[in-house]
Amino acid sequence: MPPTLDMRRAADRAVTRAPWLTSRHSFSFNDYYDPDNTHHGLLLVNNDDVVAPASGFETHPHRDAEIVTWVLSGELGHRDSLGNSGVIGPGLAQRMSAGTGILHSERNESDHAPVHFVQMWIMPDTPGRTPGYQQRDIGDALAGGGLVTVASGSDPDAAITIGNADATLYAARLAPGGSVELPDAPYLHLFIADGRADLEGVGPLDTGDAVRFTGGAGQRVHAEAPAEILVWEMRGRLGG
Numbered sequence: 256m257p258p259t260l261d262m263r264r265a266a267d268r269a270v271t272r273a274p275w276l277t278s279r280h281s282f283s284f285n286d287y288y289d290p291d292n293t294h295h296g297l298l299l300v301n302n303d304d305v306v307a308p309a310s311g312f313e314t315h316p317h318r319d320a321e322i323v324t325w326v327l328s329g330e331l332g333h334r335d336s337l338g339n340s341g342v343i344g345p346g347l348a349q350r351m352s353a354g355t356g357i358l359h360s361e362r363n364e365s366d367h368a369p370v371h372f373v374q375m376w377i378m379p380d381t382p383g384r385t386p387g388y389q390q391r392d393i394g395d396a397l398a399g400g401g402l403v404t405v406a407s408g409s410d411p412d413a414a415i416t417i418g419n420a421d422a423t424l425y426a427a428r429l430a431p432g433g434s435v436e437l438p439d440a441p442y443l444h445l446f447i448a449d450g451r452a453d454l455e456g457v458g459p460l461d462t463g464d465a466v467r468f469t470g471g472a473g474q475r476v477h478a479e480a481p482a483e484i485l486v487w488e489m490r491g492r493l494g495g
Contacts (some may be wrong), residue, residue, distance in 0.1 A: 258468065258469065258470035258471040258472070259468070259469045259470060260457070260466050260467065260468050260469070261295075261466070261467040261469075262457070262464070262465075262466055263281065263464065263465040263466070263467065264463075264464055265279070265461060265462060265463025265464050266463075268280055268281060268303070268463065269284070269287035269289075271284075271285065271286070271287070274307070275306060275307040275310035275311070276304065276305070276306055276307070276310075277304070277305045278302050278303070278304045278305075279302070279303040279304075279463065280300075280301075280302055280303075281300075281301035281302070281303075281446070281465055282294055282295070282298070282299060282300060282301060284300060284302060293493075294492075294493050295442060295444050295467045295492075296422075296441070296442025296443075296444065296487065296489035296491065296492045296493075297377050297378060297419060297421060297422045297442070297487075297489045297491055297492060297493060298375065298376070298377060298422075298444050298487050298489065299320075299376045299377065299378055299493065300374065300375060300376035301373065301374075301375050301444070301446060301465070302373065302374045302375075303371075303373055303448075303463060304371070304372055304373070304374060305369050305370070305371045306331070306361075306362075306363045306369060306370050306372075307363065307369055308363055308365050308366050308367050308368060308369060309362075309363060309365070309366045310362065310363055311331075311332070311360065311361050311362030311363050312360060312361045312362070313360055314334075314358050314359065314360045315358065315359070315360070316356060316357070316358050317351070317353035317356075317357055317359070318353050318354070318355065318356045318357075319353060319354065319355075319378065319379060319382045319383070319384075320352075320353045320376045320377070320378060320379070321350065321352055321353075321376065321377040321378070321379055321408075321417040321418050321419060321422075322350065322351045322352075322353065322374065322375070322376050323348075323349065323350050323374070323375045323376075323377070323405070323406050323415075323417065323424060324343060324349045324350075324351075324361075324372055324373070324374050324375075325348070325349075325372060325373045325374075325375070325405070325426065325448070325485060326343050326344050326345050326347065326370065326371070326372040327345060327371045327372060327373065327448055327449055327483065328345060328368075328369075328370065328371045329344070329363065329364075329365060329368055329369055329370030329371055329372075330342050330343070330344050330363070330364040330365055330370060331343045331344075331361055331362070331363065331364065331370045331372055332360075332361065332362045332363070332364045333349070333351070333359060333360070333361055333388075334359060334360050335351065335357055335358060335359035335360075335388060336357055336358035336359065337357065337386060337387070337388060339388040341388075341390050342364055343372070343390065345394070346392060346393060346394030346397055347390055347391070347392050347393070347394070348390065348391050348392075348393050348405045348406060348414040348415045349388075349389070349390040349415070350388070350389045350390070350406055350415045350416070350417055351386075351387075351388050352379070352384055352385075352386055352387040352388070352417070352418055353386060354379070354383065354384035354385050354386035354387070354418075355383055355384070355385065355386060356386065357386040373446070373448055373485060375424070375485075375487070377417055377419050377422045377487075378419065378493060379417075379418035379419055380408070380418065380419045380420055380421065381418065384418050389415045389416065390415070391414045391415055393405065393414045393426075396414075397426065397427070397428045398428070400427065400428065400429060400430060400433045400435075401427060401435055402425040402426070402427045402435050402438075402486065403425060403426050403427065404423060404424075404425055405424045405425060405426050405485075406422075406423070406424040407422070407423040407424070408420040408421065408422055408423070409421070409423065410423055421489060421490040421491040422487065422488070422489050422490075422491075423438075423487070423488045423489075424485065424486070424487055424488075425438070425485070425486040425487075425488065426483070426484065426485050426486070427476075427483070427484050427486075428481075428482075428483050429450070429452065429476070429478035429481065429482045429483075429484065430478065430481060431478055431479065431480055431481060432477075432478065433477075433478045434475050434476060434477040434478065435475065435476055435484075436473065436474070436475050436476075437468075437472040437473060437474055437475070437476060437486060438472060438473075438486070438488040439471050439472055439473045440468075440471070440472065440488040440489060440490060441469070441470065441471075441489065441490055441491070441492075442467075442468065442469060442487075442488075442489040442490070442491070442492055443467075443468035443472045443486065443487065443488055443489070444465065444466075444467055444468075444486070444487040444489070445460075445465060445466045445468070445472075445476070445484065445485075445486050446464075446465045446484065446485045446486075447460045447461060447462055447463065447464045447465070447482065447483075447484055448462070448483045448484060448485050449462050449481075449482065449483040450462060450478065450480050450481050450482030450483060451478070451479045451480045451482060452476050452477060452478050452479060452482045452484065453476070453477045453478075453479055454466060454474055454475075454476055455474040455475045455476070455477070456474055457474070459479065460476075
């Protein structure tokens with residue numbers, strides 16, 4: 256089967272709105288359900304969230320999910336039932352493994368500015384793992400302009416680990432004129448978290464746009480303006 260790609264524009268995403276939250280969903284999530292849009296590869300959730308000052312998600316449960324949170328602006332406070340707590344800002348990689356079950360809260364730490372972040376869920380390759388938490392600052396690595404390995408279940412050089420050996424997340428902060436080459440993988444998900452870029456052979460991509468690749472990639476992404484991109488490389492898919 257020849258490689259295929261599926262372009263998903265920002266404006267076409269489902270949106271959940273509350274007085275304190277605007278959440279844009281790349282895949283089916285909570286009240287939004289589309290049987291033809293439940294995942295890509297191993298990626299089950301790609302939520303683009305803006306939370307108002309001094310508000311957030313109160314304590315709630317998760318189970319059997321590898322949850323990676325990437326902050327674009329502002330500060331997000333994390334607290335969980337294992338006793339972990341931390342404040343996540345731009346350039347800080349964070350992962351929570353829900354495993355057999357965990358409770359956590361996520362709140363905007365500022366009383367005057369919103370927090371903007373992307374939350375991504377990968378299913379673990381083995382259910383019933385021990386819950387855990389990890390965070391690490393990778394701001395210096397991102398300043399280099401190339402793809403930085405944020406999270407992986409197989410790459411020992413990744414900033415943080417996830418419980419699926421077939422999934423790896425990369426991030427890049429590109430200056431105008433900068434470019435990176437995408438990995439070649441059975442499944443790939445490119446998300447323009449911020450800015451504007453041009454995908455080789457496809458054309459311009461704006462903030463919130465995504466491209467789902469099946470059967471290989473290898474194209475270059477060129478930044479037309481400052482851009483921040485998130486790339487999932489996956490060697491398997493949910494259900495097979």
